[in-house]
Amino acid sequence: MNITNMLVQYLENPLGIDTKNPLLSYTLESAEQNQCQTAYYMLVSSTKELLHKNIGDMWDSGKVTHENNFAIAYGGARLLSRQELFWKVKVWDKNDMESEWSQTASWEMGLLEQEDWKARWIGQGDTADCNKSAAPQVASDFLVSNPSSVAKARAYVSGLGLFQASINGIQLDDTFFNPGESDYSKTIYYVTYDITQQLKSGTNAFGIIIGNGQYVNFRINPTMMLDEITESPEHRYQKNDSKYVRQGLYGEKKVLAQIEVTYEDGSVEIVAATDQAWQLTDSPITFNNWYGGEDYDARAEIRDWDKPLADRTNWQRPVIMEPPMGNLKAREFKAVRIIEKLPAASVTRLANGNLLVDMGINIAGFPEIVLKGMTETDRGTVIEMYPAEILNEEKSSVDQSSCTQSWSKKYHCSIKNSYTVKGDGDERWHPSFCYQGFRYVEVSGFIWEATVDHFNCCILRVANEKTGMFETSDPVLNQIDEITNRAIESNMFFSFTDCPQIEKIGWLETTHLMFRSISAGYDIRSWIPKIVQDMIDAQTNDTDIENGDTEGLGYMPAIAPEYFRIDGLNRDPNWGGACILTPWEYYQMYGDSSILQKAYSTMNGYISYLENQTQNGLLAGYAQMGDWGQLHENTPVTLVENCAYYYLLSTMAKIATLTGHFTDETKFSQKAEEVKGQFHLNAVCYQPENRTYGNGSQASYGCVLFSGIVLEENHKLAVNRLVEAVQIRDYHLSSGEVGLKQVFASLGQYGKNDVVYKMVMNDTQPSYKFFVDNHLTTLPEYWNYEELWMGMERSRNHAMMGHVKEWLTSYVLGIRMAAPGYRRIIIEPTLTQTINKVKGCVVSQYGKISAEYDRNGEEIVLEVKIPIGATADIGLPNIGSGKLTTNCTKYITRKIGQTYWIHAVGSGSYTFSLK
Numbered sequence: 026m027n028i029t030n031m032l033v034q035y036l037e038n039p040l041g042i043d044t045k046n047p048l049l050s051y052t053l054e055s056a057e058q059n060q061c062q063t064a065y066y067m068l069v070s071s072t073k074e075l076l077h078k079n080i081g082d083m084w085d086s087g088k089v090t091h092e093n094n095f096a097i098a099y100g101g102a103r104l105l106s107r108q109e110l111f112w113k114v115k116v117w118d119k120n121d122m123e124s125e126w127s128q129t130a131s132w133e134m135g136l137l138e139q140e141d142w143k144a145r146w147i148g149q150g151d152t153a154d155c156n157k158s159a160a161p162q163v164a165s166d167f168l169v170s171n172p173s174s175v176a177k178a179r180a181y182v183s184g185l186g187l188f189q190a191s192i193n194g195i196q197l198d199d200t201f202f203n204p205g206e207s208d209y210s211k212t213i214y215y216v217t218y219d220i221t222q223q224l225k226s227g228t229n230a231f232g233i234i235i236g237n238g239q240y241v242n243f244r245i246n247p248t249m250m251l252d253e254i255t256e257s258p259e260h261r262y263q264k265n266d267s268k269y270v271r272q273g274l275y276g277e278k279k280v281l282a283q284i285e286v287t288y289e290d291g292s293v294e295i296v297a298a299t300d301q302a303w304q305l306t307d308s309p310i311t312f313n314n315w316y317g318g319e320d321y322d323a324r325a326e327i328r329d330w331d332k333p334l335a336d337r338t339n340w341q342r343p344v345i346m347e348p349p350m351g352n353l354k355a356r357e358f359k360a361v362r363i364i365e366k367l368p369a370a371s372v373t374r375l376a377n378g379n380l381l382v383d384m385g386i387n388i389a390g391f392p393e394i395v396l397k398g399m400t401e402t403d404r405g406t407v408i409e410m411y412p413a414e415i416l417n418e419e420k421s422s423v424d425q426s427s428c429t430q431s432w433s434k435k436y437h438c439s440i441k442n443s444y445t446v447k448g449d450g451d452e453r454w455h456p457s458f459c460y461q462g463f464r465y466v467e468v469s470g471f472i473w474e475a476t477v478d479h480f481n482c483c484i485l486r487v488a489n490e491k492t493g494m495f496e497t498s499d500p501v502l503n504q505i506d507e508i509t510n511r512a513i514e515s516n517m518f519f520s521f522t523d524c525p526q527i528e529k530i531g532w533l534e535t536t537h538l539m540f541r542s543i544s545a546g547y548d549i550r551s552w553i554p555k556i557v558q559d560m561i562d563a564q565t566n567d568t569d570i571e572n573g574d575t576e577g578l579g580y581m582p583a584i585a586p587e588y589f590r591i592d593g594l595n596r597d598p599n600w601g602g603a604c605i606l607t608p609w610e611y612y613q614m615y616g617d618s619s620i621l622q623k624a625y626s627t628m629n630g631y632i633s634y635l636e637n638q639t640q641n642g643l644l645a646g647y648a649q650m651g652d653w654g655q656l657h658e659n660t661p662v663t664l665v666e667n668c669a670y671y672y673l674l675s676t677m678a679k680i681a682t683l684t685g686h687f688t689d690e691t692k693f694s695q696k697a698e699e700v701k702g703q704f705h706l707n708a709v710c711y712q713p714e715n716r717t718y719g720n721g722s723q724a725s726y727g728c729v730l731f732s733g734i735v736l737e738e739n740h741k742l743a744v745n746r747l748v749e750a751v752q753i754r755d756y757h758l759s760s761g762e763v764g765l766k767q768v769f770a771s772l773g774q775y776g777k778n779d780v781v782y783k784m785v786m787n788d789t790q791p792s793y794k795f796f797v798d799n800h801l802t803t804l805p806e807y808w809n810y811e812e813l814w815m816g817m818e819r820s821r822n823h824a825m826m827g828h829v830k831e832w833l834t835s836y837v838l839g840i841r842m843a844a845p846g847y848r849r850i851i852i853e854p855t856l857t858q859t860i861n862k863v864k865g866c867v868v869s870q871y872g873k874i875s876a877e878y879d880r881n882g883e884e885i886v887l888e889v890k891i892p893i894g895a896t897a898d899i900g901l902p903n904i905g906s907g908k909l910t911t912n913c914t915k916y917i918t919r920k921i922g923q924t925y926w927i928h929a930v931g932s933g934s935y936t937f938s939l940k
Contacts, residue, residue, distance in 0.1 A: 026062075026118055026893065027054045028127035033112075034357050035550035041135035041181065041217020043355040045104050048619065050095035051114055051127065052872045053893040059915055059931030060893045064090045064117040069101050069110050076111045076129060083110060088117070094894060095846070095870040096617040106137045107179070107285070107293065135217055135355035136181055136283075142353065144181075144298035148235065148279035149305060150344030157241065160310035160458060163280060163343055164232040164331050167297035172224045175286045180231065183215035184280040185349055186238020186315070187458050192223045192231050194332040200360035201457070201485060202238065205555070206519040208586040209240055210273025211562035213351040216360075220284070225333070231297055232331025234308050235278045236458030239588050240349075242275065242315050261317025262429040262438045264528055267589035272572045273350030274588060281353075304340035306330075310457065315529065318412075318440050319456035323447035324404065351562075358555040361518060362488045363390070369480040376421055380468040380475050384482040386802040387414055387464040387822050389515035389525035393455035393481040394444055404448025408470045411441055412463030414526070414821040423467040426818035428526035440526070460485050462515060462525030462822045464802070486517040492868035493546035495833055499859045501786065505793045506833055512804040512824040513543055520556060520586070524806065524820040530584050531559065534599050534653075535825050537606035538766045542830035544614045545867055553611050554620055559585040560604040561627045579634030581627075583650070597648040598669040599763050604631050609676050612683075615870050616846020621680050629689065632677055635670060636696075642703040643667050652724045654825065655761035656791060656808045660724040663709045665763055668728040671700045675733060701734050716742060723750045724764025730775075731767035744775045756783040758791045758808060762825040769828050773836040778855045781832055786858075793829055838865040838876060843898065846870045852889055853900035853924065854878040871895045885939045893932040900924045901939055910938045 030052040033039055053062060066088050068081035075082055084101025091097075094116070104110070113127045136142060149161045169175065180197065182190050183204050190197045197218045204214040223229075242263065284297040306327070312320035329335050370385030382392070392410055396403075413423035425433040425440055433439055440461055444454045466480065495506045516522040520531025521539070536556055543549060563585035565574050574580070581601035582590060605628045608620045638647045648666035652658065674697035681690035705711045711718055716739055719725030726747035729735040735743050747768065760768050772781050786794045791808030806823040807814055835841045839854035847869035854863050854876060864877035872892030879886045891897050901909075903925045909918065913935045917928040927937060 026060060026116060026124045028052070028114060028116065028124065029054060031112075031114070031127060031130035033130070033132040035548075036357065036359070038131050039357065040133045040219055041179070041215075041355050042132060042357050043135045043137055044357065045137070046098045046100070047132065048096045048098055048617070049112065049114075050097065050870065053094055053116065054872070055118070055893055055932070058913070058933030058935075059119070061119050061932065062092055062094055062116045062894055063119060063121060064088050065094070065097070065114055066116075067097065067112060067114045069099065069112040071108070071110065073111050073129060076113060092894060093616070095615070096619060098619070104134050104137075106134055106141050107287065108134045110134075133217070135215070136353075139353075142281075142283060143295050144281050144283040145300050146279045146281050146346040146348050147299045147301070147303060147305070147343035148277055148346045150346070151277050156307070156311070158312045158314070160234050160236045160308045160313050161278070161305055162232060162234045162308040162330065163299070163303050163305045164230060164335070164337065165297055165303040166228050166230050166333055167284060168227065169224050169229055169286060169296060170226070172226050174288050175221065175224060176289045177219070178221045178224050178284070178286045180218040180220050180282060180284045181215055182218065182233065182280070182282045183213055183353065184233065184235050185209060185213065185276065186240035186242070186278060187236035188280055189234045189236070189457055190218070190232065190282070191331045192220050193225060193229055194329060195223065198360075200362055202361050202519070205356055205358065205360070206239055206586060207351065208271070208274065208559060208562035209276070210271055210350045211352070212354050212558065213349050214356040215281070215353055216356050224286070228333040230331055230333045230335065231282065231284055233280050233282060234310065234457070235280050236310070236313050237278060237315060238458065239315055239586075240274075240276055241278050260438050261312075261314055262425075262432060262440050263314060263316050264430070264589065266591055268592055269574065269590040271569065271574070271587055274586070276349060277346065279346040279349070301342050301345055303343055304337045305343040306337070306340040313456070313458040315459055316440065317438070317459075318442045318461070319459050320443040321454055321456075322445040323452060323454070324445060326447065358551045359488045361485055363483045364486055364488065364514070365484040366393070367482045367484070369477040369482060372475045372477055372480065374475070375467070379422075380471050381423070382466040382468055382480045384464055384466070386511065387462065387515070388482060388484045388511070389460060389462050389518075389822065390483045390485040391442065391456045391460050392463075392466045393453065393483050395479050395481065396446065396452040399446055399448045399450060399452050401448050403446045406446040406470060406472060407443055408446070408468060409441055409443045411439060411467045412461040413465050413467070414463055415818075416465060423465050424818070427821055428462060430527050431817040455483055460525065462820070484514075486514050487519065487552060489517060489552050490548040491546060492548050493834065493866060495838055495865040496863070497837065497860050498862040501794055501797055502833065502837070502860065504797045505785065505829060508796060508801060508803055509542070509824075509827045509830045510546055511802060512822055512827055513539070513546065513830070515803060515822050516824045517547070520559065521824070523825065524823050526822070527820055530588055531556065531586065532584055532600065533560065533581075533603035533607075534583075534597075534650075534762065536603050537610050538599070538762060539824060539827055540607065540610035540614065541835070542827050545830055545834035548868060550615055550617075553607065556585075557604075557608055557611075557620060557624055560607070561624060563587050564604065564627050564630060577634060577637065579630035581631045581634070593649055595649065597650040598635060598644065598666055598673060599648075600650060601631060602669055602673045604628055605673050605676060605680070609680060613842065613845050616848060617870070618683055621684055625680070625684055625686070628677060628680065632673065632693070635673070642699050643707060644670050652761035652764040654807055655724060655764060656759045658722040658724055658759045658761075658764070659720060660722045660728070660760070660764060661709045661719050663707065664719040664725055665728055667700065667704050667710060668732040668734055671697055671704065671734040672732040674700060704734055705736060717746075718743065721746065721750060722759070722764075723747065723754070723768050724760040726750060727760060727764050727768030727771050730771040744771070744777070747771060748777055748780055751780055751784060756780070756787050757789070758784055758787075765826060766828040766831070769832045773832055778836050779857055781836070782857045785829055785832070834865070834867060838863055839878075839900070840865070840867050840874055840876055847874060847895055850874055850891065850895055850897040851900070852876050852897050854887070856880050869895065883940060887937045888935070889930075889937070890934045891930060891932045895932060897930045899927040899930055899937065901927070901937065908940060912936055
């Protein structure tokens with residue numbers, strides 16, 4: 026067997042981690058069918074030379090009988106700050122045949138102890154004359170007398186809100202919005218950079234530009250409410266509709282940097298660390314706001330400011346800043362990058378003289394302007410760019426109302442990026458400290474002839490690898506998958522955001538409701554633990570209550586990090602319950618239970634909090650969102666919240682067993698049964714005389730079936746009534762984001778995929794096909810997206826209604842997990858009506874699972890690939906007396922109803938044919 030894709034904390038050769046028993050994983054490949062791992066042997070060494078000699082001085086696991094190739098916790102000697110580790114692994118197959126050793130992989134520890142940090146937080150201070158809208162830059166020279174004796178050099182950097190760092194005039198990497206958002210009152214991330222190759226003999230220079238991000242964001246008075254202001258600073262959009270603000274979430278911009286060299290003899294020297302000896306001045310970024318945009322004056326550029334021996338005569342000394350409240354933590358998740366850069370689709374001149382740039386698709390990112398041959402005559406020309414998702418009714422200008430919650434009209438504020446021309450040849454610019462959601466850009470001040478070559482569309486997101494694939498013979502289904510993926514990617518930042526323009530914050534319900542849709546297409550193994558950490562940090566503790574949080578001990582907000590607490594939209598078990606259900610979904614998808622152990626205290630605290638909110642054993646009048654986004658359904662909130670409460674309790678019972686909290690398992694199971702009993706005594710939730718749930722809506726039945734709260738004797742009836750509820754609406758979608766997930770999942774589970782297909786492909790609104798037919802390139806926030814919602818134009822780029830992705834993967838492509846981590850797999854494609862072919866894949870911890878299904882006349886052909894360590898049950902339509910032909914050498918078949926099942930198929934590539 027070949028060993029590939031070696032990962033530490035689900036990252037490739039990571040630098041600067043601080044998990045002291047990191048998880049090691051790898052993938053196995055073999056041309057032989059029915060293979061599996063029976064044992065592994067890991068060596069971890071302090072040097073490559075020792076590893077090459079098969080000496081694991083840090084950890085020698087010996088031969089360990091184990092079938093998993095993932096989430097193997099390092100079990101060796103205590104790890105120290107800055108320590109480099111090198112590792113390899115070999116395995117034994119089902120025949121006890123030993124593999125070759127893998128290639129060498131590595132990881133490096135960060136600064137594990139507070140005393141490792143000698144640098145101090147510096148900034149411009151909190152003076153009245155400093156421009157809080159601008160981005161200052163700091164720099165310092167430092168000496169390296171003999172680079173040839175340096176074994177390695179590292180820069181450890183953090184900055185609040187955001188930073189961009191360079192050495193000797195070269196930016197450290199191509200990432201954005203470092204170090205990554207967090208609850209700054211609890212956790213501050215830092216980033217480790219390898220700068221070994223950038224060092225020069227003698228004088229070197231390190232430079233940092235400090236942006237606002239969420240941490241600064243004009244919250245000079247964090248308690249200021251929207252109704253107390255008339256417009257944002259500089260007339261820019263700034264989301265601000267929160268009353269309670271957690272202490273420590275906002276502050277003045279500041280930066281921390283420590284540059285170290287480790288010499289060949291093992292000694293470590295801190296050659297530079299931020300302090301008052303550094304120098305500070307204004308950067309060309311004269312305005313930056315996470316929501317309102319960015320202004321850049323190229324005339325203010327200081328040539329070579331971050332190069333050695335630069336003239337910094339007129340610079341100021343920085344101020345030593347009060348450290349943020351949170352603890353420094355190494356970043357162990359991927360950064361934000363430009364994933365794709367596309368030229369504009371078209372550029373036209375509007376009647377008002379401005380340009381209308383159409384990027385062709387709705388995206389999250391920023392526009393880039395490209396200028397050629399600028400001269401002194403052009404110097405000082407200001408080009409303003411207004412991004413938007415939609416145009417006004419006359420198509421004569423952009424309309425930013427869907428990007429600003431309509432505040433652009435009410436408060437006359439805008440989202441704008443501007444660039445002032447330097448007049449010095451070719452110039453190219455895009456923002457550094459903000460991004461937007463947009464398709465169109467209206468450009469003023471562009472005085473030259475314009476073409477698409479002058480404008481690019483930069484698409485950004487966290488660089489989680491795109492691993493899944495889905496394609497059918499139906500182009501509409503393919504486009505539905507495409508716009509759903511684009512909506513997911515547009516919100517894949519340091520939180521799973523609600524939208525890339527209005528709010529840019531991590532509403533928590535989507536992290537579990539959309540989990541299987543996201544994980545079907547992307548590797549999110551390092552990303553979700555960061556989001557779970559946000560939830561752990563966000564939970565209300567004793568200190569928070571002392572500082573004015575009145576929600577109670579164990580409360581989990583609807584948003585994490587909780588940059589905003591919006592009154593009337595902050596309490597709901599489908600939102601707060603993400604602290605339980607997101608780790609649970611992670612375990613289901615990846616088979617890694619470590620996240621359940623880490624979050625267990627938080628989960629248990631939230632259940633205790635919910636119990637304190639009950640009346641007569643049920644939640645009543647607690648939840649504020651219910652089935653958010655539903656259209657004309659009005660599913661009772663009491664039903665939705667108590668289905669969620671029951672599901673949380675029953676899930677916690679399973680988690681308690683998995684994590685060894687057996688007393689808790691009994692407690693949670695008993696409480697779940699009590700809730701189930703009380704639920705069926707509540708007239709809003711259940712009417713026993715006609716055995717009706719809720720108000721008979723699609724979501725009413727979807728929620729009771731998905732949660733398992735439905736009475737056993739009502740089970741079949743509930744499935745039939747769910748189908749009837751869909752038929753009553755002529756197969757139109759009507760559930761909100763909670764109910765929709767559960768309606769689709771329930772219909773798929775009980776074999777009603779023909780019903781889901783009709784809903785998805787309905788010609789009239791609301792349906793996904795309607796979105797495609799109307800040329801939407803992402804998913805809108807609401808089904809009736811063309812209408813105003815509560816007097817406000819809403820987003821055209823939300824992922825919350827993207828549950829169709831889960832259905833496409835699980836039931837059309839037909840790849841479903843039958844055991845955590847896809848240890849056991851079901852592959853049962855569904856070909857309905859227009860679909861004759863479907864192919865795609867999902868990547869599990871064991872490797873790629875793929876299926877390609879082709880129906881041609883009276884022949885059905887299915888090609889599948891099962892990774893090593895997994896087994897699959899494969900279902901084909903039962904076409905009577907058709908004979909199965911296959912290259913599979915070991916299998917069991919049986920016919921069950923309309924399906925011909927091939928059971929217990931081991932790893933390998935197979936072709937199955939029925940005629």
